[in-house]
Amino acid sequence: EGFRLSYWAVFGWFNVLASPWVYRFFDLVVLLGVVGLPLALIRATKKPETVSFSSLALMLIWIAVVGLGYVRYNQLIEAATGRLVFPAIACSSILLSWGLNQLPPQRWAGAFVALLGVTMFVIAMIIPFWYIAPAYATPLPLAPHELESIPNQLDARFGDEIKLLGYEVEGDVFRPSELVYVTLYWQGLTAMERDYSVSLIVLTPGGDLIGQEDSYPGLGSSPTSGWTPGDVFADRSWVRVRRRADTPTIGWLGVSVYHLPTMERLAPWRKGQPVDQVFLEPLEIVSWEPEDHEVSHPTAVNFGNEIDLIGYDIDEARARPGDTVDVTLYWRAREEMGQDYTVFTHLIDDGGEIWAQSDDQPVRGDYPTSFWDPGQVVRDQYELILPSDIPPGEYQLELGLYLAPTAERLPVLDDAGHMLDNRVLVGPID
Structure with a gap:
């Protein structure tokens, strides 16, 4: 998006934009030019004497070189700006014009291209006064x-x-x-x-x-x-x-x-x-696209009619003393929440003794539950470091949510809304 906008009309320090219609106009110009290029190539093969294929190949090679340089540069430095491909702007403009020239009937081709050029000239003349000057006008004091x-x-x-x-x-x-x-x-x-x-x-x-x-x-x-x-x-x-x-x-x-x-x-x-x-x-x-979560252990646990635990992953089902057990929880919000819940993940033995734990708000504290939208799925990761003196045996993960100020846990409910517990056990971990 930044590349598209800045190629045509972004000013200042990437902060002064034109109206949306300006970019839609140029989108249409590019689309028509690209559509017309195959027609231009077909006609050129029928009348090869009208086209210098060596010049055409040279332009395409140069556009490819600049494009690859742009991609490599952005792998090193975040700079999605159109100006970086301006070294190839002459070649790309010639090709677009060539494609545009194929669309109208040949007797109108000259007038069509001329009208397009005049339109672009008018836009270029308007922009400094309509967009740039107001952006840098001295703000007036409030009344x-x-x-x-x-x-x-x-x-x-x-x-x-x-x-x-x-x-x-x-x-x-x-x-x-x-x-x-x-x-x-x-x-x-x-x-x-x-x-x-x-x-x-x-x-x-x-x-x-x-x-x-x-x-x-x-x-x-x-x-x-x-x-x-x-x-x-x-x-x-x-x-x-x-x-x-x-x-x-x-x-x-x-x-x-x-x-x-x-x-x-x-x-x-x-x-x-x-x-x-x-x-x-x-x-x-949030991300641009909804995340596609692959859950290895699906669940359906209702915490207080506010949050569902829909699954979990455990990277180390068999672990040794000193190892780190990576736990990924998948939550789904049932409704908007006005409170920020803390997640507890406890590694417990058969007697309920806690051997490792991690209590934190979701996503390392960076995404509190009060910001979740109904139906939103949140991927939440935790690390449990096993103590060096943990005895061998079978352990389980004790999971749940609570309010930090009061330590009150969200209840686990059945389909009828009856309380089953205030935690859920998953595992085992050996």
Whole structure:
């Protein structure tokens, strides 16, 4: 998607886009050109004197070389941008034009191509004024009556210079490589000589950085040295979720302010207390396609009419002292949950003694149950390290869920809704 957009019309630091119809127009142009190429080749074989096949082969070889270079580059560096194939743009444009020229009747071919060229010229003339200039226009201060309508108001301050009055995130669920647009409502508290930068990050509960974008306010159009103390303005920024982010997960959207030449951060405060980072809200990040789970041990266990355990995998059914037993659980949400449950996985002997355990929220704590959608299947992995003194014998896994603040377990229910237990046993493990 990023390649497609940036090949035709992406500006700034991959943050200024044209309207969707612009990209659909170019999609149509490419589609028609590709459809017309077989016709062009057929006609060329009938009249070989009209085509230089050596030139055609050279263009195709060059497009292939550039394409392979693009693929290899993206294996090393995440950069799905169309500009990387611009060295072959002349060849690809000639071939597309050749294909387009085959579609209309020959007496209209010249007029068709000319009309297409004029249309593209008009689009190119409109874009700087319709899309680029407004994106870099200096934001105007909010009027006094607009201050009360600032969404998600908060009390966050950066040093004694800047205050963050509120924010608004566009969207609820995001996917790797997608942009998260957020509008920040800034207020200058004092006149500033420095031009500060704003850093937006996306951080998982486990501490993995899966997104970061740094820029000046207003994408450079509103330097802090020009702020009038007391004025409030809305700054629409964005951060891209990294393409290789593990999903599903929760990513906390964080904001910080710093001076780029010295990398000195303005001390963040929240509700009058110093904090390490000002976090706004958690973002739900899921994969592009539904995952196809192959479960080796299907089950049907109902936990409190909220979550089903639909299966599990155990990598080490036979293990030795000191080994790690990898356990994968497959959960399915029955309904939306307003609470975050903790999963317990205990390796127990016949007497119920626990020899290894792992208690954590699902997906290493990165995807709490309160974010699950009804019907969603979540793959959840745990590692159990066997102690060196564990005696030989047959063991079982004790599984379940509980609320950490109260230690109250979700009951296991039968089809009639009657409680059977507050755990389920699976195995054995020898």
